Amino acid sequence: xxxxxxxxxxxxxxxxxxxxxxxxxxxxxxxxxxxxxxxxxxxxxxxxxxxxxxxxxxxxxxxxxxxxxxxxxxxxxxxxxxxxxxxxxxxxxxxxxxxxxxxxxxxxxxxxxxxxxxxxxxxxxxxxxxxxxxxxxxxxxxxxxxxxxxxxxxxxxxxxxxxxxxxxxxxxxxxxxxxxxxxxxxxxxxxxxxxxxxxxxxxxxxxxxxxxxxxxxxxxxxxxxxxxxxxxxxxxxxxxxxxxxxxxxxxxxxxxxxxxxxxxxxxxxxxxxxxxxxxxxxxxxxxxxxxxxxxxxxxxxxxxxxxxxxxxxxxxxxxxxxxxxxxxxxxxxxxxxxxxxxxxxxxxxxxxxxxxxxxxxxxxxxxxxxxxxxxxxxxxxxxxxxxxxxxxxxxxxxxxxxxxxxxxxxxxxxxxxxxxxxxxxxxxxxxxxxxxxxxxxxxxxxxxxxxxxxxxxxxxxxxxxxxxxxxxxxxxxxxxxxxxxxxxxxxxxxxxxxxxxxxxxxxxxxxxxxxxxxxxxxxxxxxxxxxxxxxxxxxxxxxxxxxxxxxxxxxxxxxxxxxxxxxxxxxxxxxxxxxxxxxxxxxxxxxxxxxxxxxxxxxxxxxxxxxxxxxxxxxxxxxxxxxx
Numbered sequence: 001x002x003x004x005x006x007x008x009x010x011x012x013x014x015x016x017x018x019x020x021x022x023x024x025x026x027x028x029x030x031x032x033x034x035x036x037x038x039x040x041x042x043x044x045x046x047x048x049x050x051x052x053x054x055x056x057x058x059x060x061x062x063x064x065x066x067x068x069x070x071x072x073x074x075x076x077x078x079x080x081x082x083x084x085x086x087x088x089x090x091x092x093x094x095x096x097x098x099x100x101x102x103x104x105x106x107x108x109x110x111x112x113x114x115x116x117x118x119x120x121x122x123x124x125x126x127x128x129x130x131x132x133x134x135x136x137x138x139x140x141x142x143x144x145x146x147x148x149x150x151x152x153x154x155x156x157x158x159x160x161x162x163x164x165x166x167x168x169x170x171x172x173x174x175x176x177x178x179x180x181x182x183x184x185x186x187x188x189x190x191x192x193x194x195x196x197x198x199x200x201x202x203x204x205x206x207x208x209x210x211x212x213x214x215x216x217x218x219x220x221x222x223x224x225x226x227x228x229x230x231x232x233x234x235x236x237x238x239x240x241x242x243x244x245x246x247x248x249x250x251x252x253x254x255x256x257x258x259x260x261x262x263x264x265x266x267x268x269x270x271x272x273x274x275x276x277x278x279x280x281x282x283x284x285x286x287x288x289x290x291x292x293x294x295x296x297x298x299x300x301x302x303x304x305x306x307x308x309x310x311x312x313x314x315x316x317x318x319x320x321x322x323x324x325x326x327x328x329x330x331x332x333x334x335x336x337x338x339x340x341x342x343x344x345x346x347x348x349x350x351x352x353x354x355x356x357x358x359x360x361x362x363x364x365x366x367x368x369x370x371x372x373x374x375x376x377x378x379x380x381x382x383x384x385x386x387x388x389x390x391x392x393x394x395x396x397x398x399x400x401x402x403x404x405x406x407x408x409x410x411x412x413x414x415x416x417x418x419x420x421x422x423x424x425x426x427x428x429x430x431x432x433x434x435x436x437x438x439x440x441x442x443x444x445x446x447x448x449x450x451x452x453x454x455x456x457x458x459x460x461x462x463x464x465x466x467x468x469x470x471x472x473x474x475x476x477x478x479x480x481x482x483x484x485x486x487x488x489x490x491x492x493x494x495x496x497x498x499x500x501x502x503x504x505x506x507x508x509x510x511x512x513x514x515x516x517x518x519x520x521x522x523x524x525x526x527x528x529x530x531x532x533x534x535x536x537x538x539x540x541x542x543x544x545x546x547x548x549x550x551x552x553x554x555x556x557x558x559x560x561x562x563x564x565x566x567x568x569x570x571x572x573x574x575x576x577x578x579x580x581x582x583x584x585x586x587x588x589x590x591x592x593x594x595x596x597x598x599x600x601x602x603x604x605x606x607x608x609x610x611x612x613x614x615x616x617x618x619x620x621x622x623x624x625x626x627x628x
């Protein structure tokens with residue numbers, strides 16, 4: 001398993017995901033800060049434009065004093081006031097001539113367009129009765145039909161001026177034109193009542209918008225939105241020359257203004273967006289408030305929607321701000337770590353496999369040395385070795401694999417037949433003074449191998465107790481059981497107790513006891529004729545019986561005990577619903593003899609007692625070494 005390199009891939013994936021997440025967090029934070037900053041800038045622009053309109057009105061009022069203090073103007077106003085009925089024409093002509101001489105000085109004082117401009121300032125002289133005595137830059141034919149009937153005294157701004165007040169106002173004319181109006185009283189003597197007033201008009205047009213932008217550096221749009229008119233109409237707009245801003249994108253909506261509660265109450269909207277523009281709308285103070293006169297200030301605000309937009313909006317300065325050495329160092333370190341991990345976990349093991357394969361091709365070895373391989377390559381080498389073994393076996397060659405229990409005892413069935421256990425000495429498991437041992441199912445291989453399925457070829461016969469098979473025609477000690485096996489002998493009520501040492505007997509009694517033990521062992525071994533074929537009684541045992549040797553008695557008694565243990569073991573397997581097909585006493589005693597020899601050698605005991613018990617739902621054996 002290439003853990004390091006794969007773990008490094010996971011680290012890189014997490015780092016990439018974290019970087020993308022940080023980019024989006026930064027984008028959202030940038031947009032939030034930009035909206036906040038744009039709102040501050042737009043509100044500042046709106047305040048600046050409002051202040052400029054007030055300051056501009058004050059400058060125009062101050063400039064009107066050039067006309068209000070002129071002696072010619074005052075003399076003509078006195079003549080007009082004294083005249084009953086219509087103002088004499090000569091007085092009108094004289095007043096107009098005086099205004100034409102003063103208009104350039106007025107325009108220069110306010111730094112605005114004078115005569116000859118696209119929309120020059122209009123000036124009016126009004127007598128105490130509100131009648132227009134003279135005017136300049138005023139198209140009478142377009143505005144009025146009878147000049148003698150033209151008067152301005154009914155307007156609040158003019159009426160206040162005739163009462164001695166300086167006033168400014170915003171007018172909406174014909175629902176589509178905005179005029180900035182200022183009025184200055186004309187006083188002939190200190191403390192006397194005004195004899196008239198001078199009124200100045202400035203139409204809000206493109207020229208006026210440019211003047212506003214020049215002083216405020218704020219993009220501005222003037223509009224008229226009459227409450228009972230045909231909709232909102234933009235009448236003038238202006239923006240700084242070096243500002244990348246397209247005011248055509250600013251599509252002011254009358255419906256939006258009508259539904260904006262803050263605009264209806266306070267005359268100012270919150271921050272709005274239109275395309276790449278952020279803007280606010282404000283009404284103009286004066287009479288034009290109720291007539292829908294207003295202006296909007298706008299700033300460019302392009303939100304960043306994704307990392308691609310972030311890169312597109314970056315300029316050369318932004319790119320130069322990237323710490324290239326630091327970023328390059330991170331890249332190089334990540335690359336080196338990834339290459340090192342790949343080399344250690346992929347290239348080196350693959351090189352070992354390649355070298356061992358070359359040795360295999362040259363005949364220096366006949367299999368892959370699995371100890372030199374690691375990870376997935378060890379599994380590859382194991383599969384190749386097993387493939388070699390199968391090819392050799394098909395060709396009739398000798399297998400190079402170590403022999404296992406299946407080769408010795410025959411084919412192993414698919415399902416496990418016996419519980420796994422090993423010898424583990426435990427002094428508490430025996431009642432003998434010398435202690436005892438038990439069989440543990442968790443720490444050692446199976447005592448009994450799995451049994452061959454029914455119908456499988458019988459394995460080679462193995463003689464029991466070192467003696468040959470009874471006869472060539474008799475079935476093998478490991479042969480499969482017959483098709484209809486006879487019922488096993490009745491299960492004894494309980495396993496026999498450990499045999500005690502016999503009391504001293506005479507030679508005749510010992511010979512008689514030997515013959516009885518041998519006959520009893522032979523009878524028990526021949527009980528299950530269908531399940532197994534018992535081998536002949538060994539000649540050694542017969543000779544030992546004839547000479548009265550105690551060893552023969554012990555062997556015969558041990559066979560009787562093992563036969564009883566075998567029957568109990570078979571019964572226990574049936575009780576636990578474990579298969580017993582193919583299980584024979586010959587296999588059973590061979591395994592018991594092997595384990596007995598191990599315990600005798602390990603614990604220096606004389607005998608071993610085997611006891612059948614159930615362990616975790618399976619039949620199991622417990623071995624107890626006995627030293628007496």
